[in-house]
Amino acid sequence: MSLSLLLLLMVGSSQAEHFLGTVITYYPKDTFTNGSVQVVLRYKTNFNSCGTLSWACLSGVCGNESLVQNTVDTESSGEWCQQEGKSTRLVPTNAPFQLHLDGGNWIGNIQNVTGWKAVILVELRNRSDTGKANTSPQTTILPLLRVPSNCSRDFNLLAFDPDGDEVVCRHANAVNNECEVCTAPSFLSLSSSCSLSFRPTSSSNEGSYAVQLMMEDFPRQTISLTQTDSSQVQRSDHDSISKIPIQFVFRVDSAVPSCTEGLYLPRVLPPTPANREQLSTQVNQPLEISIKAEASVSSISELLFSGPYNTDQETLAAGDYVLRWTPSEDEVGESHPICFVVQANLSSMKYQSELRCVIVTVTPDTTASPSPVTNSQIFLKMRIKSAVVLSEEVMRNTVLQQITDELVKRGLPGNFTLRLINFNPTTTE
Numbered sequence: 164m165s166l167s168l169l170l171l172l173m174v175g176s177s178q179a180e181h182f183l184g185t186v187i188t189y190y191p192k193d194t195f196t197n198g199s200v201q202v203v204l205r206y207k208t209n210f211n212s213c214g215t216l217s218w219a220c221l222s223g224v225c226g227n228e229s230l231v232q233n234t235v236d237t238e239s240s241g242e243w244c245q246q247e248g249k250s251t252r253l254v255p256t257n258a259p260f261q262l263h264l265d266g267g268n269w270i271g272n273i274q275n276v277t278g279w280k281a282v283i284l285v286e287l288r289n290r291s292d293t294g295k296a297n298t299s300p301q302t303t304i305l306p307l308l309r310v311p312s313n314c315s316r317d318f319n320l321l322a323f324d325p326d327g328d329e330v331v332c333r334h335a336n337a338v339n340n341e342c343e344v345c346t347a348p349s350f351l352s353l354s355s356s357c358s359l360s361f362r363p364t365s366s367s368n369e370g371s372y373a374v375q376l377m378m379e380d381f382p383r384q385t386i387s388l389t390q391t392d393s394s395q396v397q398r399s400d401h402d403s404i405s406k407i408p409i410q411f412v413f414r415v416d417s418a419v420p421s422c423t424e425g426l427y428l429p430r431v432l433p434p435t436p437a438n439r440e441q442l443s444t445q446v447n448q449p450l451e452i453s454i455k456a457e458a459s460v461s462s463i464s465e466l467l468f469s470g471p472y473n474t475d476q477e478t479l480a481a482g483d484y485v486l487r488w489t490p491s492e493d494e495v496g497e498s499h500p501i502c503f504v505v506q507a508n509l510s511s512m513k514y515q516s517e518l519r520c521v522i523v524t525v526t527p528d529t530t531a532s533p534s535p536v537t538n539s540q541i542f543l544k545m546r547i548k549s550a551v552v553l554s555e556e557v558m559r560n561t562v563l564q565q566i567t568d569e570l571v572k573r574g575l576p577g578n579f580t581l582r583l584i585n586f587n588p589t590t591t592e
């Protein structure tokens with residue numbers, strides 16, 4: 164009696180929450196000798212309070228799950244909370260399977276989309292080109308993006324594929340059962356390369372919209388996929404391999420007196436990384452991302468981000484932030500997405516900067532001996548032009564010393580060590 168009452172109460176409270184979208188990606192891990200495969204799925208769920216939720220099996224054999232859930236970020240006025248779930252599944256074979264997440268309701272929106280539903284197709288069969296299981300495109304998104312109705316803005320969503328596939332975006336559709344109510348906002352145009360363009364629209368279109376997209380990876384040439392039982396299928400450059408959903412709220416706010424960035428809408432400043440920039444960091448070493456923005460009419464209030472749940476944010480001043488993420492040993496070789504916007508306010512209005520995203524690839528710890536205790540670390544990115552071909556050896560033994568000498572000559576105290584993390588030689592004539 165008391166148990167059923169408790170269940171009713173729990174159902175009641177979960178229905179009171181309002182949905183602001185989700186996104187899910189996966190990373191194949193070990194294949195065991197008995198043929199079973201371990202896969203890590205990382206998903207974000209966005210609600211108007213910090214609720215947790217797990218994905219259920221829709222088709223195929225989805226195996227057993229062990230799940231960790233944590234808060235990624237919350238909007239300060241309580242508009243949203245993003246949670247991340249890290250789900251480790253052990254499946255008996257590498258056969259494809261689908262997971263889904265559904266319920267009600269989306270937050271109030273102009274399209275009258277109420278019920279929500281998202282579906283992922285996990286493809287773990289071995290690819291003939293890499294000899295490994297397929298990895299899904301990697302992306303993330305903030306729960307709510309906003310733009311004034313009289314401004315233009317392009318949102319170039321992060322669409323990174325670790326296998327080098329072509330990533331294509333499209334609206335989720337009802338025929339494939341990818342959404343509950345599949346109405347796309349009419350004035351947001353989506354390119355296949357995952358850019359959403361907003362152009363000034365009439366004030367009658369102001370309000371919230373549910374955006375429900377699918378991201379798919381297409382091989383650049385025909386490959387075959389091999390299952391544990393040795394059966395094979397072909398995938399040409401017209402066939403997608405995996406399918407992931409990306410859903411969020413897009414809000415059209417009332418018109419702003421000027422769309423020029425740096426007045427009402429925050430303007431992003433250096434050294435903020437460029438959108439879609441590829442960064443890398445070693446295991447157990449914190450990656451630091453500096454983010455700066457300014458606004459002269461409105462007041463910058465906060466940094467909003469989406470990334471791994473153990474990403475910390477530090478506020479140095481209004482409009483001056485650092486995001487810090489330290490990958491662990493089991494994340495070596497993985498690429499993790501981080502997206503952010505800077506938000507400002509003026510009386511009751513909120514204004515967002517452009518959306519920027521980066522992808523962070525985790526490299527193994529190459530330091531032979533434990534690294535000495537350091538007070539601080541700075542990551543430098545340099546482009547070096549050389550008349551002779553530079554090897555990694557030459558970089559380590561000669562060029563690093565030359566850079567060190569130059570930095571000291573320019574006034575840096577000499578008590579620092581310069582270390583090479585990543586070297587990408589490009590051929591010269």
Ligand SMILES: *[C@@H]1O[C@H](CO)[C@@H](O)[C@H](O)[C@H]1NC(C)=O
Binds near residue numbers: 255
């Ligand atoms: C396969 O091997 C893994 C790792 O040893 C084990 O955890 C799993 O239970 C095994 N699966 C089956 C179906 O026996």
Ligand SMILES: *[C@@H]1O[C@H](CO)[C@@H](O)[C@H](O)[C@H]1NC(C)=O
Binds near residue numbers: 227
């Ligand atoms: C998965 O869970 C089921 C039911 O709890 C259990 O019988 C089975 O042994 C588990 N399989 C693995 C591989 O852990």
Ligand SMILES: *[C@@H]1O[C@H](CO)[C@@H](O)[C@H](O)[C@H]1NC(C)=O
Binds near residue numbers: 273274275
């Ligand atoms: C949404 O519902 C309202 C109220 O029922 C209605 O006026 C409006 O036309 C609907 N909008 C759409 C896009 O169906």
Ligand SMILES: *[C@@H]1O[C@H](CO)[C@@H](O)[C@H](O)[C@H]1NC(C)=O
Binds near residue numbers: 194391
């Ligand atoms: C798939 O590739 C993994 C790693 O390369 C290997 O261990 C596994 O045996 C392969 N499985 C099949 C079915 O080819």
Ligand SMILES: *[C@@H]1O[C@H](CO)[C@@H](O)[C@H](O)[C@H]1NC(C)=O
Binds near residue numbers: 363418419420421422
């Ligand atoms: C935005 O709207 C305001 C007032 O409606 C107008 O004065 C301003 O010029 C508009 N800005 C742009 C870029 O259209």
Ligand SMILES: *[C@@H]1O[C@H](CO)[C@@H](O)[C@H](O)[C@H]1NC(C)=O
Binds near residue numbers: 465508509510511512
């Ligand atoms: C604007 O942002 C500041 C700083 O976060 C906050 O204290 C203030 O309450 C916000 N004002 C409104 C109207 O949201």
